[in-house]
Structure formats: structure tokens, C-alpha cells
Amino acid sequence: MTDAGPMPMLLVGHGPLASGLRGAVEMIGGPQEAFAVVQLRPEDDVEGVAKRLERALRRLGVARDGEAVIFADLFGAAPANAAASLLRSRPNIEVVAGMNLPMILDAALSRDGVSARELAERAVESGRDSVRDVGAVIRAALEAANSGGNKA
Amino acid sequence: MTVKHLRIDNRLVHGQVVVTWLQAERADTIVVANDGIAADDFQKTMLLAVKPPSVNELILSVDEALAFVKDPANAARQVFLLVKDPVDALRLHRGGVGVKTMNVGNMAFASGSKRVTRTVFVTPRDVEAFTALSDEGVELTARMMPTEGRNDFMKMLRESKVL
Numbered sequence: 001m002t003d004a005g006p007m008p009m010l011l012v013g014h015g016p017l018a019s020g021l022r023g024a025v026e027m028i029g030g031p032q033e034a035f036a037v038v039q040l041r042p043e044d045d046v047e048g049v050a051k052r053l054e055r056a057l058r059r060l061g062v063a064r065d066g067e068a069v070i071f072a073d074l075f076g077a078a079p080a081n082a083a084a085s086l087l088r089s090r091p092n093i094e095v096v097a098g099m100n101l102p103m104i105l106d107a108a109l110s111r112d113g114v115s116a117r118e119l120a121e122r123a124v125e126s127g128r129d130s131v132r133d134v135g136a137v138i139r140a141a142l143e144a145a146n147s148g149g150n151k152a
Numbered sequence: 153m154t155v156k157h158l159r160i161d162n163r164l165v166h167g168q169v170v171v172t173w174l175q176a177e178r179a180d181t182i183v184v185a186n187d188g189i190a191a192d193d194f195q196k197t198m199l200l201a202v203k204p205p206s207v208n209e210l211i212l213s214v215d216e217a218l219a220f221v222k223d224p225a226n227a228a229r230q231v232f233l234l235v236k237d238p239v240d241a242l243r244l245h246r247g248g249v250g251v252k253t254m255n256v257g258n259m260a261f262a263s264g265s266k267r268v269t270r271t272v273f274v275t276p277r278d279v280e281a282f283t284a285l286s287d288e289g290v291e292l293t294a295r296m297m298p299t300e301g302r303n304d305f306m307k308m309l310r311e312s313k314v315l
Contacts, residue, residue, distance in 0.1 A: 045260030076202045077167035
């Protein structure tokens with residue numbers, strides 16, 4: 001990638017998940033450019049979703065040998081498999097499964113002049129690191145405070 | 153050889169659906185029978201790369217699947233057979249797969265297809281194959297997940313005015 005525009009992102013998931021994530025990202029980070037969503041409906045097959053992903057990439061202006069990152073909701077499920085099937089004809093795209101809001105937000109807000117590979121690697125890392133057991137964290141903090149003699 | 157379950161589902165192995173069925177049917181091997189995918193190295197590699205890790209999966213042509221099922225060397229296997237459409241299911245039936253009940257999962261919308269349920273659409277070619285299977289003594293059910301009851305798929309076709 002030579003131009004420094006934002007790396008195109010395409011989200012695909014079951015039902016309204018992808019468009020819901022876009023809504024959340026734009027609520028926090030403002031309107032997004034080079035950002036599209038595709039949804040799997042109950043009556044869809046994998047090939048049909050793959051065709052809609054291909055059309056969405058073209059609308060985003062991603063050339064055959066161009067770079068983009070497709071984010072899918074669930075590894076091994078139809079939306080992720082449809083995205084993976086595009087790797088046949090598009091060698092320079094990346095596909096990441098298991099998308100969540102922290103991952104998409106982080107990727108969406110810092111993707112200028114970044115390669116698809118870099119964005120995908122960072123997304124996997126931030127998605128993984130973002131999952132926290134809040135109850136355990138709070139309870140451990142409370143316990144530490146209590147045993148430290150700070151009892152009320 | 154025991155074919156524990158034959159599922160007609162154009163999404164083939166997807167999400168947790170097949171894993172849930174394998175557990176319910178105590179099957180240990182998935183056989184995907186599809187000529188197009190069996191002849192396509194990219195698709196084969198991709199589908200095997202994303203299969204559930206706990207599962208043995210084979211991708212074979214319809215003829216290879218028949219040979220696999222009939223091979224005495226596979227007698228101990230508990231097979232879960234998957235096909236994309238009823239035309240391939242009928243080929244398996246006529247080839248002697250020996251399955252008395254077949255189950256319909258997802259059938260995607262295609263141009264010229266009619267809606268049976270929210271997730272099942274059939275073309276005239278599908279209806280013809282389903283009718284032949286039924287006429288030749290195969291019971292057809294439509295269960296997305298194992299927890300659903302054994303509903304009669306031919307009755308659903310009649311009730312949705314497709315037949």
C-alpha cells in the first residue's frame with residue numbers, strides 16, 4: 001500500500017451484528033470512511049454472502065490485488081467461511097474472525113497508512129486482550145483493600 | 153458401516169450446528185459428499201482448515217462417498233453424511249447408501265425458489281428430487297438442531313403449497 005488513506009474494513013456477521021457494531025463504532029469514534037458491512041440472513045448460502053462481500057470490496061474501491069481486512073463474527077461459521085473463500089481470488093486481503101467492539105474500534109480508529117497484515121495482527125491482539133472478567137477484577141481489588149486494613 | 157445421520161444443508165459444515173449434531177448422534181466422522189468441492193483444492197483446504205478441531209472430516213465426491221460408506225474397512229466408523237442439495241442425496245440413495253431418514257437443514261434462497269420455512273427454499277429441481285426420495289421410501293425431516301421434533305418435511309412442502 002503506497003497511499004496513506006485508511007485501510008478498507010469490511011464487517012460480516014450473523015443478522016444485524018455487523019451493522020450494530022458499525023453503529024457502536026460511529027457512536028464512539030464518529031463517521032467512518034472506507035468501512036462497509038454485509039449480513040448473513042437466514043435464507044443465505046455461503047456463496048451468496050461471498051458475492052456480496054466481493055461487491056462490497058469493489059464499492060470500497062479495493063482492486064483485485066488491493067489490500068483490505070474483512071472482520072467476521074465467528075470462526076468456522078458461514079460469514080467467516082464466505083470471507084475466507086475470497087482469499088482464492090484476492091491474495092492481499094486479510095480475514096479475522098471473532099470480531100468484537102474493542103477490536104473493531106481499535107482497528108477503525110488507527111488504520112491510516114497501515115498494511116492489511118499489520119491491521120489484522122493488531123486486531124487479533126486487541127480483540128483477545130479486551131476480554132476481561134470484571135467481576136473477578138473488582139472482587140480481587142476489594143479483597144486486597146480489605147486485607148490491607150482499610151476496613152470501614 | 154453406520155451412517156448415523158444424513159443432512160441436506162447448503163452451508164455444509166457451519167458454526168456449532170454440525171458439532172451439536174455429531175454429539176447428539178454420537179458420530180465420529182463427517183463425510184462431505186460434493187463433486188464440486190472435492191475437485192477444488194482451494195475450497196477443500198479452506199473447509200478443512202476451519203473445521204471444528206475435535207472432528208474427523210473428509211471431503212469426497214458423491215461416488216467416493218458411496219465407496220467410503222460401503223468399504224468394510226470403515227465398518228467401525230459412525231458417519232455423519234452432509235450434502236448440499238437433495239439431488240446429491242438422491243444420488244446417494246440410488247447408489248445404495250442405505251439411509252432411511254434424511255434431514256433437511258439450510259436450503260438457501262435461489263432465483264425461482266419457493267419458501268418453505270425461514271431457512272428453507274426449494275427450486276422445482278429440489279422438489280422433484282425430494283419427491284423421488286419420498287416415493288422411494290426415504291423419510292424426510294426438517295430439523296435445524298437435534299432438540300427440534302421430527303417434523304415431516306413432505307408435509308411441510310404440501311402445507312407451503314410447494315407440492
